[in-house]
Structures are given as structure tokens and as C-alpha cells.
Amino acid sequence: xxxxxxxxxxxxxxxxxxxxxxxxxxxxxxxxxxxxxxxxxxxxxxxxxxxxxxxxxxxxxxxxxxxxxxxxxxxxxxxxxxxxxxxxxxxxxxxxxxxxxxxxxxxxxxxxxxxxxxxxxxxxxxxxxxxxxxxxxxxxxxxxxxxxxxxxxxxxxxxxxxxxxxxxxxxxxxxxxxxxxxxxxxxxxxxxxxxxxxxxxxxxxxxxxxxxxxxxxxxxxxxxxxxxxxxxxxxxxxxxxxxxxxxxxxxxxxxxxxxxxxxxxxxxxxxxxxxxxxxxxxxxxxxxxxxxxxxxxxxxxxxxxxxxxxxxxxxxxxxxxxxxxxxxxxxxxxxxxxxxxxxxxxxxxxxxxxxxxxxxxxxxxxxxxxxxxxxxxxxxxxxxxxxxxxxxxxxxxxxxxxxxxxxxxxxxxxxxxxxxxxxxxxxxxxxxxxxxxxxxxxxxxxxxxxxxxxxxxxxxxxxxxxxxxxxxxxxxxxxxxxxxxxxxxxxxxxxxxxxxxxxxxxxxxxxxxxxxxxxxx
Ligand SMILES: [Zn+2]
Numbered sequence: 001x002x003x004x005x006x007x008x009x010x011x012x013x014x015x016x017x018x019x020x021x022x023x024x025x026x027x028x029x030x031x032x033x034x035x036x037x038x039x040x041x042x043x044x045x046x047x048x049x050x051x052x053x054x055x056x057x058x059x060x061x062x063x064x065x066x067x068x069x070x071x072x073x074x075x076x077x078x079x080x081x082x083x084x085x086x087x088x089x090x091x092x093x094x095x096x097x098x099x100x101x102x103x104x105x106x107x108x109x110x111x112x113x114x115x116x117x118x119x120x121x122x123x124x125x126x127x128x129x130x131x132x133x134x135x136x137x138x139x140x141x142x143x144x145x146x147x148x149x150x151x152x153x154x155x156x157x158x159x160x161x162x163x164x165x166x167x168x169x170x171x172x173x174x175x176x177x178x179x180x181x182x183x184x185x186x187x188x189x190x191x192x193x194x195x196x197x198x199x200x201x202x203x204x205x206x207x208x209x210x211x212x213x214x215x216x217x218x219x220x221x222x223x224x225x226x227x228x229x230x231x232x233x234x235x236x237x238x239x240x241x242x243x244x245x246x247x248x249x250x251x252x253x254x255x256x257x258x259x260x261x262x263x264x265x266x267x268x269x270x271x272x273x274x275x276x277x278x279x280x281x282x283x284x285x286x287x288x289x290x291x292x293x294x295x296x297x298x299x300x301x302x303x304x305x306x307x308x309x310x311x312x313x314x315x316x317x318x319x320x321x322x323x324x325x326x327x328x329x330x331x332x333x334x335x336x337x338x339x340x341x342x343x344x345x346x347x348x349x350x351x352x353x354x355x356x357x358x359x360x361x362x363x364x365x366x367x368x369x370x371x372x373x374x375x376x377x378x379x380x381x382x383x384x385x386x387x388x389x390x391x392x393x394x395x396x397x398x399x400x401x402x403x404x405x406x407x408x409x410x411x412x413x414x415x416x417x418x419x420x421x422x423x424x425x426x427x428x429x430x431x432x433x434x435x436x437x438x439x440x441x442x443x444x445x446x447x448x449x450x451x452x453x454x455x456x457x458x459x460x461x462x463x464x465x466x467x468x469x470x471x472x473x474x475x476x477x478x479x480x481x482x483x484x485x486x487x488x489x490x491x492x493x494x495x496x497x498x499x500x501x502x503x504x505x506x507x508x509x510x511x512x513x514x515x516x517x518x519x520x521x
Contacts, residue, residue: 002484003034009042009262012269016262017041017468019480024454024491026446027054038254039484040261041468045268046242049261050458052249054450059136059250061143062455063129063150066463067122067238068289070211078233081209083226084181084218085234087122088164091177092231093129094118095159097149098271106131106146113138118146122216125290125390125463136252143260144267147246151239151264152271160228178223185220188325188334195323196338199305200394204296212295212390237285241268245462249451290463295392298340309520310415320411332403335380335410338396339521344389344464347489349513351496352503353395356513357385359434360421361397367425371417372399372410379406379413389460395517415519422514426507435504439497457491465490 002021009016020035031053040049067086072078079085095103106118115133129150133139165175173182184190194215201213218226246264248257300306305321320335342349360368361383372379381401388394399410446453465487466472468480503509 001034002481004480007040007258009265010259011266012042012044012262014042014044014262014265014269016258017043017480019468019484021484021488023053024488026442026453026492026494027450028447031055035254037484037487038257039480039487040258041480042241042265045265045272047261047265047268048245048462049257050245050247051252051254051257052247052454052458053252053254054249056250056450058132058134058451059139059248059252060130060132060451060455061139061146062247062249062459063147064245064247064459064462065127065150065239066125066243066289067127067216068125068211068293069214069216070293071209071214073285073293075206075208079230080222081211081214082219083222083230084177084216085226085231086127086216086238087218088160088177088223088226089153089231089235089239090120090122090127090129091163092155092159093120093149093153095156095163096154097145098152098154099148100145101154106142106149109142109145110138113142115139115142124212124214124216124388126459128459136248136250136256139248139250140252140256140260143246143248143257144263147244147264148267151241151244151268153235155228155232155235157228160231164228164231165223165226173220173224175223177218178220181218181220181223184217186326188327191323191325192334192336195305195321196336196396199303199321200298200338200340202296202299204294208294208296210296211290211293238289241265243289247455247458249454288467290391293391295390307411310419312415312419318411330404332401333407335399335402335407336396337411337414338394339517341387341389341393341395341517343392344460348496348499349517350387350389350393351493352500352510352513353517354385354387355431355434355438355500356510357387357395357397358438359431359510361385362434362437365430367417367421368414371413379403379410389464391464418514418518422511422519426511428504428507428510431510432501432504435497435500439494442493442497454491457493458487461487461490 002019005018007016007018019039021037022034023031023036036053038051069081069086071081094106110117110131113133115131115138118129118131120129129146131139131142131146163176165173165178168174197213201210203209246261298306300308304319307318310316341353360366364374368383372383379402380399383397383399386396386398402410466478466482468478468483470478472478
């Protein structure tokens with residue numbers, strides 16, 4: 001369904017590879033245009049662009065980079081995973097670019113375009129810079145300026161001192177990022193989450209660390225000793241054109257997007273120092289972040305906090321990892337259970353696990369809510385699932401405001417409830433309702449704010465999806481059409497829901513999933 005062509009950039013003279021396709025199916029079938037989606041790739045710099053034509057009045061720009069904080073690849077260990085390099089860099093980008101060295105220029109310009117300003121976030125596996133404007137003109141005009149900030153920030157010594165960390169006249173640790181993390185680091189949820197991620201993604205036996213357990217926001221002790229030179233090096237390694245995609249969504253002409261994208265390409269070509277060439281980079285980043293890194297297995301033997309697979313009626317040698325935290329109310333705490341999930345490419349399994357967690361925890365009538373919350377003697381105030389897909393992600397269950405006295409009852413009761421579901425209690429009618437609700441929410445959301453409904457899938461695809469030119473696991477070379485097909489699979493969840501509906505006669509399918517991904521892990 002996708003077609004491939006080339007277009008020469010008016011400013012850069014790069015011969016871009018352009019793949020066009022119809023719109024994602026979750027955004028409806030009214031738009032019949034065969035090039036509602038256009039993906040651009042520069043063979044010169046490997047920069048990518050994606051434009052998706054939706055009928056939103058708001059036009060959104062996302063500049064996305066895959067950011068891994070693994071301590072330095074190939075055993076170089078030039079930084080610590082908890083240095084918070086992705087997050088500190090995110091802050092410094094807004095302080096100015098080589099062309100526009102003054103802070104706040106972006107927001108000043110954005111305000112003129114009736115935009116709600118610029119924003120950014122740092123996740124475990126990526127950093128995103130965003131901007132939305134009323135109509136497409138503002139976003140198009142601001143795109144090259146924003147990209148200039150991201151790719152060519154000033155990263156000055158003085159900016160680092162004020163924005164990241166310094167010691168003031170009274171001997172206190174200050175700095176915007178430092179104070180932000182100070183407010184977060186010793187919070188209950190964040191302490192539990194850090195511990196869970198350390199157990200899920202331990203270092204490999206050769207000492208290589210996984211970026212999935214990193215505190216990408218930065219730990220206070222690391223921020224106190226971080227240097228601007230490390231941030232500069234991180235920028236040089238990760239903020240490269242081959243690790244960058246510009247995504248524009250809304251009511252926009254692809255020709256306008258292309259012109260602005262090509263302007264960014266021209267800027268890169270003009271600025272490209274010899275040292276920016278891959279082979280001359282000081283850093284050892286080779287290939288794509290994450291997909292080129294090994295995800296070490298969990299350490300199971302004699303590890304406090306790691307539970308062996310559950311066997312009913314057998315003595316279960318499991319010891320929870322407990323963490324104390326400062327709190328005014330010492331009678332309550334949080335429990336988190338987490339499991340490694342399937343690989344990124346098993347999209348149906350991921351989607352069906354999400355449905356399963358909805359089945360188990362959503363609404364007062366769900367089995368786990370009934371067992372833990374909605375009864376005469378509740379053990380906690382709420383329960384809720386969480387997950388991240390990653391190359392090999394995790395799924396997690398949170399028990400909130402657990403009575404400290406009854407903490408020990410939680411885990412055994414949880415496994416009993418899951419065992420009951422597996423051994424006969426599974427309610428297919430309830431699952432049918434869960435899928436119906438999920439589908440309705442999805443379709444309503446994609447009608448109201450199409451960008452929100454598709455952006456996560458687009459991000460995931462950029463980080464983990466197969467790319468044209470790479471070798472597939474089968475050994476063949478991936479084509480631009482394959483790449484586009486994978487993008488559709490990452491965004492369009494409807495076929496996965498159809499598949500789930502096809503399993504509504506078959507409780508053993510759902511019970512098998514629970515056994516494989518919850519009980520036996
Ligand atoms: Zn921040």
C-alpha cells in the first residue's frame with residue numbers, strides 16, 4: 001500500500017527518500033488520500049521526517065530523539081547511568097542555539113503563532129520536544145528554529161551552573177534541575193519504582209549496565225558532581241541527525257513540511273564539522289540506541305526482591321525487598337509487583353496483556369478490586385497496572401496505601417486470585433465488556449485528539465521498529481514499504497482488538513497468558 005519516490009530538497013539538494021501511505025485506520029476511513037502519511041529520510045545525514053495529515057485545528061510538532069543512559073556503550077563507562085544526562089540536556093536546549101543564543105526566543109516566537117508554547121519531556125528511553133500552534137503556519141515556521149536549538153544548542157558553562165546545579169552563597173545546593181529532582185528522589189513512588197527497575201534490568205555479568213534501570217532525570221548525588229563537558233559529549237553522541245525525527249501532525253500540506261524539513265537538513269550540512277562524522281566522534285555510540293544494546297537477563301538466584309515462579313501448595317522461597325521512606329503517616333505504604341514482558345515485536349501479546357490487566361483491575365467489579373479494595377475489610381486503597389514496551393519491557397501492578405500491618409498478606413493473596421482465574425474462574429463475558437470499552441475509548445480519543453491517539457505508537461516505532469536498509473532477523477534487507485507497514489502496526493491497534501475478540505470463546509487463551517506472563521515469571 002505504500003509507495004516510494006524521491007524528492008530533491010530545494011535548499012540542501014539532498015535527494016530525499018519519500019514513502020507515502022494512506023492514513024492510519026484508527027483515524028477513520030473518510031480521508032481516502034493515498035499520501036495522508038509521508039515519511040522522509042535523507043541518505044546524506046539520515047535525518048527523518050514524518051508528516052501525518054489529520055483534521056485537527058491544532059498542529060503539533062514533535063522532535064524526538066532516542067536517548068539511552070547506559071553509562072557509555074561498549075564498556076567505555078564515561079558517565080554514570082544516574083547522571084541524568086538526557087534530562088539535563090533537555091533543560092539546556094531551551095537556553096539558546098548557536099543561531100539564537102538567547103534564552104526564551106522560542107517561546108517569544110511561539111506566542112506570536114498562538115501556540116501554547118514549547119514543551120519537552122524525558123522518558124526512560126527517549127526525549128521529546130513539542131510545540132503546537134493554531135493552524136500549520138506557525139509550526140512550519142518554527143520548526144527549523146526549534147530544530148536548531150535541539151541539534152545545535154549553546155551548552156554554555158554559565159547556563160549549566162544556573163540551570164543544572166550550583167552551590168549558593170549559603171552553601172546550599174541549587175539549580176533548576178537539582179531542585180526538581182530533590183522534590184522527586186525520595187518520594188514513595190519514585191523510590192519503589194527505582195528499586196523495581198534495578199531488579200528488572202540488572203547489569204550484565206561483564207558489568208555493562210542497562211539504560212532501562214537508569215534514573216534519566218538524574219540522582220542528586222550524581223548531579224552534584226556532573227560537568228557540562230559530559231553533557232556536551234552526550235549531546236555529540238546522541239543528538240545526531242540519524243537519531244532524530246521531526247513529526248508534524250495536523251491539517252498541514254506535506255509540501256510545506258518538506259520545505260521546512262529540508263531547511264533543517266541544509267542547516268545540518270552547513271554546520272557539520274568533520275568531528276561530527278560517525279567515525280571521528282569521541283564517543284563510542286555505534287548504531288541505534290537500544291536496538292544495539294543487549295538487555296541482560298534478570299538475576300533470580302538468591303536475590304532479595306526477585307520471586308521464583310509461583311507454585312501453589314509448595315513452599316515458596318520469596319523475600320520481598322522493603323524500602324523505608326520519610327513520611328508523616330507511618331501506617332501506610334506502597335507495594336509494587338513487576339514482571340519482564342515480551343519483546344517489542346509481539347504487539348498482539350502486549351495489547352492482550354493490557355486488556356488482561358483491565359479485566360483484572362478496572363472497575364469495582366473486577367476480580368482484584370473485589371479481593372483487595374471493594375470489600376468489608378480492604379487491604380489497600382487502590383490498585384492499578386503500568387507498563388512500558390521497550391525492546392523487552394515490563395508490566396507492573398501497584399497497590400496504593402496498603403495498611404502496613406497487612407503488607408505480608410498482599411502478595412500471597414494476589415497469587416491465589418490469579419491461580420483461581422487460571423483454574424476456572426475466568427469470565428469471558430467480562431472480557432468481552434473490557435474489549436468493547438477499550439475500543440470505544442480508543443475511537444473516541446482518536447476523534448477528539450488524533451495526535452494523542454497516534455503519537456505513542458509513532459515514538460515506539462522510531463525507537464524499536466525495523467528501518468529500511470537494516471537486515472531483518474530472516475536475513476533479508478528491510479524495504480521502505482516494510483518500514484511503513486511496521487509503523488502502521490505500531491499505531492493501529494484495531495486489528496489486535498479484533499484478534500482479541502476472536503478469543504472470546506476460549507478462556508484457555510487468556511489463562512495461558514496469565515500463566516506465562518504473571519505466574520511463571
Ligand atoms: Zn525537568
